[in-house]
Amino acid sequence: MQYYLKEPALPALSYFIKNFWSFENDDPTIIEEKIIPDGYPELIFHYKDPYQINIKGHWELQANYLIAGQIRNHFHLKNTGSTGIFGIKMQPTALQELFGLEMDTYTDQVFPFSEKIKTLLQSLISIAISSNTFDNKVASIESWFEQFIQKTPFKKNAIHPLVSKIIASKGLITVNELKLEAGISERSLERRFKTAVGISGQLYIKIIRFSHIFKTVKEHSKWADVAYLCGYYDQSHFIKNFKEFTGENPSAYGFDKKTMANFFLVPPKE
Structure with a gap:
C-alpha cells in the first residue's frame, strides 16, 4: 500500500x-x-x-x-x-x-x-x-x-474555537472550562457540539485525549508514563479508555504496524 x-x-x-x-x-x-x-x-x-x-x-x-x-x-x-x-x-x-x-x-x-x-x-x-x-x-x-x-456565504460556527482549544490542549481541558469560555449552559454547549461536530464536547475531549496516546507511545515505553502524560487518572483508566475505542488492550495493539488507523493517528512527516 x-x-x-x-x-x-x-x-x-x-x-x-x-x-x-x-x-x-x-x-x-x-x-x-x-x-x-x-x-x-x-x-x-x-x-x-x-x-x-x-x-x-x-x-x-x-x-x-x-x-x-x-x-x-x-x-x-x-x-x-x-x-x-x-x-x-x-x-x-x-x-x-x-x-x-x-x-x-x-x-x-x-x-x-x-x-x-x-x-x-x-x-x-x-x-x-x-x-x-x-x-x-x-x-x-x-x-x-x-x-x-x-x-459561498458561510457563517463561522461559534463551536469552532472551542474545538480548537480541545485539540490544542490534547484533550486536557474540561467541559466546565469550555462552558465558561462560551458563556452558555452545559446543555446548550452539548446541543451545539452535536449539531456542529456530531458528538458531545465531553466525548470529543475524550477522543482527542485518546488520539494523543499514539504519538506519546513513540517517545515513551512505559504504560504508566503514557497514561500520566495523556492525562489519565491511572493506568487502569487509560487501559479502559483505550479498549473502549479500539477493542484491544494497549499491550496487544500493533502501534508499529503499517495500517490505515496508525497512518492517521501518527501521520508520517511530509
Missing part, C-alpha cells in the same frame, strides 16, 4: 481542512483494516475497486463518494480488489459551516453523497478520481476550495 499525506498550502484553507490523503495498491489481496476514532470527518473518493464496510455488525459494499462523520467506536473496512482512494480530512466543524450539514445525523455513519452534495461537488469529484498525481490533485482541489469559499 502506498500512503500519501499533505496539509493545505494555503493558510486560509487550514480553517476548514486538516489534510489531504490517498491510498493506492494494485494488489487485489483482501486486507481487513480497523478504523478507530480520530476526531475528524472526511470526504472520501474511491477511484478503483470499492471497499466493504462493517460498522453495524455486517458487511456492506460502499459507494464511490462518501461523507464519513464522527465515530464513537472502531469499525472495519476491507478492499474488494485494487485500492485507489483520495480523501479530504476536514476540520471538525467544517462540513456544517461550508455545506450546512447537521453533523449529528452523520455520527457513526459513512454515507454516500446525496444528490445535492454530488451536484455541488461535481468538479471536486472529477479532480479526486482523475489520473493526476497526488500533488496535482491537491493543488487543484485547494484552488477549488479557495474559489468556493470566496463565492
Whole structure:
C-alpha cells in the first residue's frame, strides 16, 4: 500500500481542512483494516475497486463518494480488489459551516453523497478520481476550495474555537472550562457540539485525549508514563479508555504496524 499525506498550502484553507490523503495498491489481496476514532470527518473518493464496510455488525459494499462523520467506536473496512482512494480530512466543524450539514445525523455513519452534495461537488469529484498525481490533485482541489469559499456565504460556527482549544490542549481541558469560555449552559454547549461536530464536547475531549496516546507511545515505553502524560487518572483508566475505542488492550495493539488507523493517528512527516 502506498500512503500519501499533505496539509493545505494555503493558510486560509487550514480553517476548514486538516489534510489531504490517498491510498493506492494494485494488489487485489483482501486486507481487513480497523478504523478507530480520530476526531475528524472526511470526504472520501474511491477511484478503483470499492471497499466493504462493517460498522453495524455486517458487511456492506460502499459507494464511490462518501461523507464519513464522527465515530464513537472502531469499525472495519476491507478492499474488494485494487485500492485507489483520495480523501479530504476536514476540520471538525467544517462540513456544517461550508455545506450546512447537521453533523449529528452523520455520527457513526459513512454515507454516500446525496444528490445535492454530488451536484455541488461535481468538479471536486472529477479532480479526486482523475489520473493526476497526488500533488496535482491537491493543488487543484485547494484552488477549488479557495474559489468556493470566496463565492459561498458561510457563517463561522461559534463551536469552532472551542474545538480548537480541545485539540490544542490534547484533550486536557474540561467541559466546565469550555462552558465558561462560551458563556452558555452545559446543555446548550452539548446541543451545539452535536449539531456542529456530531458528538458531545465531553466525548470529543475524550477522543482527542485518546488520539494523543499514539504519538506519546513513540517517545515513551512505559504504560504508566503514557497514561500520566495523556492525562489519565491511572493506568487502569487509560487501559479502559483505550479498549473502549479500539477493542484491544494497549499491550496487544500493533502501534508499529503499517495500517490505515496508525497512518492517521501518527501521520508520517511530509
